[in-house]
Amino acid sequence: MDNKIVVVPLDFPDAASALAMAARLDPRLCRVKVGKELFVAAGPAVVEQLHQRGFEVFLDLKFHDIPNTVAGACKSAARLGVWMMNVHASGGEAMLRAAREAVASVTKPPLLIGVTILTSLDDESIARVGFSGSVRENVERLARLTKECGLDGVVCSAQEAPWVRAAAGTSFTLVTPGIRLATDAKGDQVRTVTPAEAVKLGADYLVIGRPITRATDPVAVLEGIRRELGLSQEAA
Numbered sequence: 598m599d600n601k602i603v604v605v606p607l608d609f610p611d612a613a614s615a616l617a618m619a620a621r622l623d624p625r626l627c628r629v630k631v632g633k634e635l636f637v638a639a640g641p642a643v644v645e646q647l648h649q650r651g652f653e654v655f656l657d658l659k660f661h662d663i664p665n666t667v668a669g670a671c672k673s674a675a676r677l678g679v680w681m682m683n684v685h686a687s688g689g690e691a692m693l694r695a696a697r698e699a700v701a702s703v704t705k706p707p708l709l710i711g712v713t714i715l716t717s718l719d720d721e722s723i724a725r726v727g728f729s730g731s732v733r734e735n736v737e738r739l740a741r742l743t744k745e746c747g748l749d750g751v752v753c754s755a756q757e758a759p760w761v762r763a764a765a766g767t768s769f770t771l772v773t774p775g776i777r778l779a780t781d782a783k784g785d786q787v788r789t790v791t792p793a794e795a796v797k798l799g800a801d802y803l804v805i806g807r808p809i810t811r812a813t814d815p816v817a818v819l820e821g822i823r824r825e826l827g828l829s830q831e832a833a
C-alpha cells in the first residue's frame with residue numbers, strides 16, 4: 598500500500614484557507630487535490646505553493662470538451678508538474694487519446710486518470726441523463742475505454758473497484774472518492790465506502806475530503822484513518 602494513499606482535497610474558496618489546511622498536513626503522509634473551487638479562485642500559483650511545501654498534487658479539473666481543447670488544457674496542466682490529473686472518460690475515445698498524447702509531451706508526465714461515473718450519481722440519476730444500464734456496467738465500460746486509450750487509471754467508487762480491476766488489470770490505478778466513515782455525513786455523495794473497505798475492494802488511492810477538512814481536528818481524523826489501514830504515523 599502506498600504510504601500516501603490518502604489524497605486530501607483542498608476544496609476551499611481561496612489560497613489562504615487551502616494553505617492553512619495544508620500547513621496542518623504532512624506531505625510525507627498524504628497527497629492533496631486541487632479542484633475547481635480552489636483553482637478557479639487561486640490558479641496555478643496555489644499549485645506551485647503546494648509544491649514548494651513538498652506536496653504532490655492531484656489537479657482535479659475533470660476536462661470534458663472537444664479533443665483539441667482538452668489536449669491544450671491537458672498540456673497546460675501537465676506543465677504545472679502535478680502528480681496526477683483527470684479528464685471525463687465520457688468525453689469519448691478521440692478526446693481521451695488526444696489527452697494522453699498531450700500529457701505525454703511533457704518531460705515528467707502526470708498520471709492521467711479518466712473519471713467514469715461521479716460518486717454522487719446512482720442508477721436512477723444516470724438513467725435520467727440517458728445512460729443505459731447500471732452504474733456498475735457504465736463504470737466498467739468507461740474503464741475499458743480509458744484503458745484502451747492508454748490512460749493510467751480511473752476515478753470510480755470503491756464499490757465498483759473489483760469489476761474495474763477484473764476488466765482493466767492490476768497495473769491500472771483506481772482512485773476512489775466518496776469515502777466515508779460509518780459516522781460521517783454522506784452529504785452529496787451517494788456511492789460511499791469506508792476507507793478500510795475501499796482498500797479491501799482494490800482502491801489504490803482514497804480521496805477523503807470533508808470527513809478530514811471539516812473536522813475539528815483534521816490531523817486526528819487522518820491519523821485514525823491511517824491507523825485503521827495499518828499505516829504508521831511516521832513518514833516512510
Ligand SMILES: O=C(O)c1cc(=O)[nH]c(=O)n1[C@@H]1O[C@H](COP(=O)(O)O)[C@@H](O)[C@H]1O
Nearest residue numbers: 606657714715716752774775804805806807
Ligand atoms: O474526480 C474526483 O476527485 C471526484 C470524482 C467523483 O466521482 N466524486 C468526487 O467526489 N470527486 C471529488 O472528490 C472529492 C470528495 O470530497 P468529499 O465528498 O468532501 O470527501 C471532491 O473534491 C470531489 O470533487
